[in-house]
Ligand SMILES: NC(=O)c1ccc[n+]([C@@H]2O[C@H](COP(=O)([O-])OP(=O)(O)OC[C@H]3O[C@@H](n4cnc5c(N)ncnc54)[C@H](O)[C@@H]3O)[C@@H](O)[C@H]2O)c1
């Protein structure tokens with residue numbers, strides 16, 4: 051490997067001419083994949099030929115910034131590729147994030163780092179974002195797609211962890227465990243049974259019956275609860291759960307309401323004063339989805355009036371970037387009111403924070419990043435069309451993989467294929483998602499000098515978002 055150099059995003063995808071001028075022979079003798087034939091190599095079973103790892107750059111030229119304590123499993127996978135990996139335990143304030151993001155090709159985050167258009171427009175070298183979590187609401191996905199920046203996440207590796215936490219909270223709220231434990235910590239013995247309940251036979255209302263909601267449904271039924279759910283989609287009920295037609299119907303029937311919807315404009319303050327009114331007196335609310343989904347001042351009123359017998363919150367409109375004594379009114383104006391309530395469990399966004407979940411997420415997202423960086427495969431991307439292609443092998447010399455991310459307008463493929471027409475197009479695939487399209491083609495009989503010309507010609511098309519030529 052060569053010594054690290056600063057290379058720009060445009061030259062990353064097109065570092066071919068640069069690399070070739072350094073070592074023309076190496077151009078068509080890329081190193082074997084470290085996980086040759088394995089999942090990382092993106093291998094689709096076809097034949098036993100040795101897989102060729104596509105790297106039109108020295109791997110150590112790839113600069114990765116990992117924030118928010120991304121798990122060791124993910125760090126190891128990325129380092130094993132030879133990439134330069136900088137790792138920070140916390141998120142960064144916007145000004146520091148902007149400084150750092152200018153320099154990197156890949157950024158890995160969790161839920162706290164806000165990758166807004168303002169931040170992303172400074173990220174001139176950025177190829178891909180890895181969200182080492184489920185939620186992707188912290189990223190401006192549309193801006194990223196329109197600028198050819200792929201985004202990957204881990205859609206269900208922590209679902210079980212969240213579902214288990216919610217089960218624990220249902221029992222804890224029903225038995226007022228938080229309060230009893232706090233009292234004992236203060237030296238107070240307070241043995242009570244008034245308003246403490248079994249959960250057997252109670253109704254759990256799940257709002258959002260996706261990966262977490264449906265997993266929770268199974269666990270809750272196993273504990274003897276009746277389950278109803280509300281979702282914008284008509285979804286198959288698991289076990290004896292029952293879908294109800296409206297949120298209001300769910301609120302009126304459930305003893306426990308638990309929220310598992312994504313953060314969207316439609317779910318902002320989805321549970322506010324009117325919804326608390328609809329809930330049964332003495333019922334409970336659990337929110338482990340996103341802080342924007344519940345109107346907290348309205349929740350405080352519902353708790354104080356006795357409408358709610360308890361609540362558990364894992365997520366908040368504003369969450370601090372690092373651990374510390376930050377859960378005060380400076381962060382959220384009502385923080386201290388919330389802290390003063392009885393039978394309310396407040397946790398610091400730990401729904402997915404288990405060793406099992408974080409390890410699995412580290413592997414899943416890091417592997418997706420490697421496949422994208424090295425081979426251009428977008429399968430599981432949340433914002434680009436999903437495109438995959440059998441990888442090139444070492445017995446296919448003089449091949450190159452052309453990736454062209456472009457605006458989804460008529461006539462582009464004709465022009466692209468005119469540019470590729472001098473070569474044999476061995477395989478080609480194209481797909482679109484909204485305004486953005488992704489074309490990948492493997493071409494053969496490519497001479498060293500052709501590659502720069504292909505790239506320059508594709509770059510000159512006015513539909514271009516990003517061109518990468520991997521070989
Ligand atoms: N607390 C944590 O640590 C933690 C961990 C993982 C996920 N989450 C949050 O939980 C959310 C749900 O996760 P998931 O994996 O189950 O997601 P999912 O995408 O599998 O399921 C979400 C469900 O919500 C439904 N939905 C969307 N908008 C709706 C609306 N307006 N009304 C009713 N239903 C609606 C969808 O149709 C879908 O079935 C994530 O988006 C994330 O924000 C939090």
Ligand SMILES: O=C(O)CC[C@@H](O)C(=O)O
Nearest residue numbers: 160161162183184185402
């Ligand atoms: O680990 C995190 O920061 C986020 C956890 C969770 O909210 C998710 O979206 O997966």
